[in-house]
Amino acid sequence: MQNAEDIRSLLRGIDYFDAVSDEDLDQLIAHVENRSIPPGQTLIAEGEAGHFVWVLIAGSLGIFAGGEEINRMETCGAVFGEISAVSQIAATASVRSLEDVRVLAIPQKELHRIMEKSPEFAASVLRSMAKYLGSR
Numbered sequence: 001m002q003n004a005e006d007i008r009s010l011l012r013g014i015d016y017f018d019a020v021s022d023e024d025l026d027q028l029i030a031h032v033e034n035r036s037i038p039p040g041q042t043l044i045a046e047g048e049a050g051h052f053v054w055v056l057i058a059g060s061l062g063i064f065a066g067g068e069e070i071n072r073m074e075t076c077g078a079v080f081g082e083i084s085a086v087s088q089i090a091a092t093a094s095v096r097s098l099e100d101v102r103v104l105a106i107p108q109k110e111l112h113r114i115m116e117k118s119p120e121f122a123a124s125v126l127r128s129m130a131k132y133l134g135s136r
Contacts, residue, residue, distance in 0.1 A: 007034070008025060011025060014077045016125065016128050024117060033052075034101050035102070035104075039098060043095045046092065046093050048084075049090055050081045050091055051107065053079060054108040055077065056075065059074075059102060060101070061101060062097075065092065065093040065094075070093065079128070101120040
């Protein structure tokens with residue numbers, strides 16, 4: 001993901017961002033951080049509030065609860081961290097890179113700004129969260 005057009009294309013392919021207007025998506029992209037993460041780095045810490053919604057671009061992430069790996073994430077476009085970032089509650093699991101990983105980090109403040117501006121996007125985020133929680 002080198003440029004805004006690549007990021008826009010990735011986000012438009014994720015259901016989560018369907019309801020975001022082009023203008024709001026452009027503003028969101030202006031605040032997105034494109035990060036390369038080395039193996040073993042914690043992106044989300046269990047018991048701490050999240051400050052970003054993350055989108056996996058490449059690599060493999062481990063999801064850990066109580067120190068035990070409970071799942072892996074390897075799909076480009078996978079969104080994670082939204083429950084803690086939206087609700088401001090402590091994360092129920094840690095997410096750690098298992099290899100070199102590329103991610104997009106969307107600041108919680110920017111996510112909230114767009115949710116306030118777009119009820120359709122807010123509903124999309126809440127549906128995504130409910131779907132995830134319902135599958136647990």
